[in-house]
Amino acid sequence: MEDPNLDDLTLDDGSTIGVVGGGPSGTFFTFFALEFARRVGLKISIDILEAKDFTKPGPAGCNNCGGIVSESLIQVLSTEGIILPSTVIRRGIESYTLHVENGVSVIETPFKEQRIASVYRGAGPKGDADNDQLSFDNYLLELCKENGANVIHERVTEVERAKDGIIIRTKNSFEKKYDFVVGAVGLNKPTCKLFQSICPSYIPPKTSRTYISEFLLGRDAIDEYFGNSMHVFLLNIPNITFGALIPKGKYVTLVLLGTDIDKEIVSRFIQSKDVRNCFPPDIDLEANMPCNCYPMINIQAAKTAYSDRVVLIGDSSSSKLYKNGIGAAYVTAKAAATSAIFHGISSRTFKSSFQPACSDLDKDNTVGKFIFLVTSIIQKSRILKSGLLQMVVKEQKKPAKQRRMSSILWDTFTGSASYRNIFVRFLNPFVIIYLIWNILTAGLIKLKPGKHED
Numbered sequence: 299m300e301d302p303n304l305d306d307l308t309l310d311d312g313s314t315i316g317v318v319g320g321g322p323s324g325t326f327f328t329f330f331a332l333e334f335a336r337r338v339g340l341k342i343s344i345d346i347l348e349a350k351d352f353t354k355p356g357p358a359g360c361n362n363c364g365g366i367v368s369e370s371l372i373q374v375l376s377t378e379g380i381i382l383p384s385t386v387i388r389r390g391i392e393s394y395t396l397h398v399e400n401g402v403s404v405i406e407t408p409f410k411e412q413r414i415a416s417v418y419r420g421a422g423p424k425g426d427a428d429n430d431q432l433s434f435d436n437y438l439l440e441l442c443k444e445n446g447a448n449v450i451h452e453r454v455t456e457v458e459r460a461k462d463g464i465i466i467r468t469k470n471s472f473e474k475k476y477d478f479v480v481g482a483v484g485l486n487k488p489t490c491k492l493f494q495s496i497c498p499s500y501i502p503p504k505t506s507r508t509y510i511s512e513f514l515l516g517r518d519a520i521d522e523y524f525g526n527s528m529h530v531f532l533l534n535i536p537n538i539t540f541g542a543l544i545p546k547g548k549y550v551t552l553v554l555l556g557t558d559i560d561k562e563i564v565s566r567f568i569q570s571k572d573v574r575n576c577f578p579p580d581i582d583l584e585a586n587m588p589c590n591c592y593p594m595i596n597i598q599a600a601k602t603a604y605s606d607r608v609v610l611i612g613d614s615s616s617s618k619l620y621k622n623g624i625g626a627a628y629v630t631a632k633a634a635a636t637s638a639i640f641h642g643i644s645s646r647t648f649k650s651s652f653q654p655a656c657s658d659l660d661k662d663n664t665v666g667k668f669i670f671l672v673t674s675i676i677q678k679s680r681i682l683k684s685g686l687l688q689m690v691v692k693e694q695k696k697p698a699k700q701r702r703m704s705s706i707l708w709d710t711f712t713g714s715a716s717y718r719n720i721f722v723r724f725l726n727p728f729v730i731i732y733l734i735w736n737i738l739t740a741g742l743i744k745l746k747p748g749k750h751e752d
Contacts, residue, residue, distance in 0.1 A: 307606060307644040309478060311341045315638075316466050316476035317447075318454050318489070320348030321361050321419070322624050323612025324482030325438035326631035329380065332445045334639040344446070345474070347466065349453035352420050352436035359420030361435055361484075362593035363623065364510060364544060364553035366391075366528075367415045368714040371625045380441065385432045387415040388546035394528040394711065396690060397572045398683040403691045404527065405704045414528070414712050416546045423512040423549055423589040431547060454489065459496045464607055478643045480634065481603075481610035482627075485594045490614060497605040503613065504598035509554040509564050511590035517548045519578055524550060529576055530711050532677050537563050539620060539670055540711065543576060555620045559592065595620070599660045604648035609634045616656035619666040622713025629655055666717035669710065669724075685737030692736075702729045 309315075315331065317324045328344050335342045352359045365388075372382060391414045393406045417434040443449055452468035457479065459465075464479040466472075479496075483489040490502040515523070529543040539556040554567060567573060568583060577583065596617040603615035611630040618626045633655035637643075641651045676682045686703070693701040706723055709715035723729070 306642065307647070308642045309335075309340065309342060309638060313340075313342045313477040314463075314474075315342060315344045315478045315480065316464070316474065317344060317346045317480045317482055318457075318466070319482030319484065319612075320346045320350070320352070320439050320449065321435055321482060321484060321612070321627070322438060323484075323614075323627035323631045324348070324480065325435070325442050326628050327480055327482060327611060327635050328442040328447050329438070329445060330378075330632050330635035331639055332442070332447065333379070334635055338639065340639065343448070344442075345448045345450055345476075346439070346442060347450045347452055347454050347468065348439070349451065350420070351451065352433040352439060355421045355426040356424030356589060357591075359433060359436075360589070360591075361419035362510060362591055363419045364542070364551060365417045365419055365434065365546065366544060366622075366712065367417055367434075367624055368622060368712055369414055370714050371622070371628065372415060375628070380438070382415070382417075382434075382437070383432065386417055386434050386437050388418060388431060389416045390414075390526060391416060391528045391544070391712075392526040394530050394708065396687065396707065397529060397531045397533070397576075398687055399533060399572065400680060400684045401687050401691075403687055403694065405690060405701075405708060406694065406698075407708065414714070416528075416544050416551070418546065422547075423514070425588050426549075454492065457492050457496050459607075464496060476607075478607050478638060481608065481614050482612050482631070483610070484613045485596060490610075493608070493610060493614075497603070497608045497610070499602035499605065500610065501601040503596040503600045503615070503617070505594040506556070506597045507558050507560075507592050508556065508595050509552070509559045509590070509592055511552045511564075511587050513550045513552065513577070513583060514548065514586045514588055515550055515578070515581070520545045520548065520550060523576060523578060528712075531567075531572060532673070532683060533567070533570060533572060534677050535563065535567055535570070538567060539674065541567055541573075542711070543573075555595070596623075599656060599663070603656065604645060604652060606645050607643055609638070609643075609648055609652060616659040618659065618713060619663040619717070620670065621711070625713060626659055629659060662717045665721050669717055669721060673710075681741045682737060684740035685733065688740050689733055689736040702726060703733065 393404050396403050419435045421433045452472050455469050456467040463475040463477050465475045481493045485505050494500050524545040531541040537556045538554055541554045544551040596613045599616040603610040611634050612627040617623050633652050637651040641647050689703050693704045709720050
């Protein structure tokens with residue numbers, strides 16, 4: 299229950315913070331909270347409670363993520379002092395290959411600084427023994443430890459509100475009272491439910507089931523068949539908004555995003571000729587799939603993800619629709635740290651200084667839903683896809699600044715720009731007229747004598 303007398307509730311010297319979850323949102327919060335506290339001369343201590351070991355391959359260290367980081371986010375992080383080493387980046391993505399039933403087009407990065415990087419959130423797929431490469435999540439966790447955070451590898455099983463703090467208990471009998479608790483628990487339903495007991499107005503995000511798997515090909519085969527290109531598919535397969543094949547070291551990660559994807563839908567996608575043609579012809583994909591899972595994604599933001607002494611961040615509160623969850627973790631984590639250190643930790647303070655960052659993400663996602671609605675209409679029409687593909691193929695012969703649709707598609711599928719920015723660029727009259735022209739010419743070609751509609 300919100301206490302009207304706690305509007306001035308703040309962190310003081312000696313305050314303790316418990317961060318439940320050691321993924322990007324939890325570590326970003328910890329990094330910024332410690333940095334901001336140093337700036338103002340505030341002495342705090344932070345415990346990060348995380349059950350997973352991100353140095354281990356397979357499920358024990360996996361955080362169920364496609365693992366794409368945009369160059370724009372890498373640059374933002376570097377200005378904050380978070381510089382990703384080359385050993386974390388599995389492959390730099392310099393282009394993406396757009397696949398539709400009508401054909402294929404390689405789309406180069408619109409500008410050299412808009413590359414993206416593929417990473418593993420854990421240490422890699424099950425059975426991977428590549429000790430030269432580092433886990434993205436573990437790198438961030440170690441960075442927090444270097445800055446003074448304490449990491450406790452325990453699974454949280456209970457949170458309880460006390461008169462002057464929040465008590466956290468774990469599976470192995472760890473118990474401690476904190477002045478302030480941060481929930482960075484992703485979309486773990488049981489843990490979100492725990493936070494509802496201390497944050498009664500909190501309504502967890504709405505979710506949908508997606509799919510991720512890994513294919514072991516070896517570096518030589520990946521260089522030959524994929525290179526430094528992410529393959530994106532706009533195929534007319536029910537429930538799939540889009541699919542992507544992302545090269546990483548000696549593996550290729552398959553990510554399917556959409557609505558309630560199941561085994562049958564996955565099989566239909568993998569067995570489609572457009573997907574099979576990306577791989578060596580003699581490979582048995584199922585026999586070379588060491589890992590696969592059906593993780594949930596945030597498709598509608600949580601409500602009131604805060605209370606006195608409590609705030610939830612990352613996927614637990616607001617994320618980016620279908621993309622760039624790591625970027626959203628950065629935004630919400632920094633906003634929560636800013637609020638906690640500079641303004642206070644009461645419910646009213648979070649409403650005024652944390653919620654606006656979440657609301658901005660939510661508004662952008664509303665635009666994103668419209669963009670993906672348009673995308674779904676295009677997916678269902680061969681003529682529309684032919685026109686789009688034709689436009690992109692022509693643009694690739696032009697200077698980078700004239701590749702307007704290519705740039706729009708790049709940012710839509712890589713998370714390098716906001717949905718609002720993408721939508722405004724799409725409304726450019728030159729883009730709309732050129733797209734309509736290509737759709738019309740594609741339709742005329744299709745309807746020439748001897749051609750017919752399917």
